[in-house]
């Protein structure tokens with residue numbers, strides 16, 4: 001448990017805890033995996049990020065840490081090990097919320113398409129902010145690393161303003177949006193899209 005005295009941080013912690021409980025109920029935050037953040041200030045960049053190593057289905061409003069644009073803690077507690085990538089994504093994309101989960105489908109799809117997951121002609125693309133029909137949408141995939149600066153560089157190299165997600169191979173998925181609800185909607189659609197695309201791809205054995 002961490003201590004928060006800042007009312008804005010405490011409120012953000014309550015929002016993050018409620019949101020994390022939803023992802024945990026989907027089985028997307030197993031075994032302490034996953035982390036969430038919201039931007040509290042833009043200049044300089046300040047984010048409220050979930051604390052590291054906790055069961056994300058059981059967070060309280062105090063389980064949040066204020067971090068700077070490099071992911072360094074500015075309040076008591078240990079921020080997510082991935083806080084620096086949250087900060088990089090928020091800085092580059094302009095997002096107000098960044099979410100990271102360990103759901104299965106996007107990571108499995110990244111195994112099949114390590115250079116980017118192709119999505120095409122699916123109604124759920126609208127929930128990802130793209131047209132249902134027309135151009136192929138390619139979700140970027142980057143290699144996993146324990147070095148958040150390396151992950152951040154790889155994210156930025158493949159960033160497109162119209163594609164609000166990143167899959168880290170053999171790890172998990174990041175999605176972002178103006179707020180936590182929009183980030184969740186995008187992530188839920190991406191999970192559906194990658195599951196459908198993977199399970200209907202020619203040569204895929206039916207699970």
Ligand SMILES: CSCCC(=O)C(=O)COP(=O)(O)O
Pocket residue numbers: 030031032033034035050051052053054079080081082100172
């Ligand atoms: C079994 S979770 C491994 C670490 C991870 O990938 C993750 O998402 C959770 O890290 P945090 O430091 O935010 O608890």
Ligand SMILES: [Zn+2]
Pocket residue numbers: 033034082100101102171172
């Ligand atoms: Zn992770």
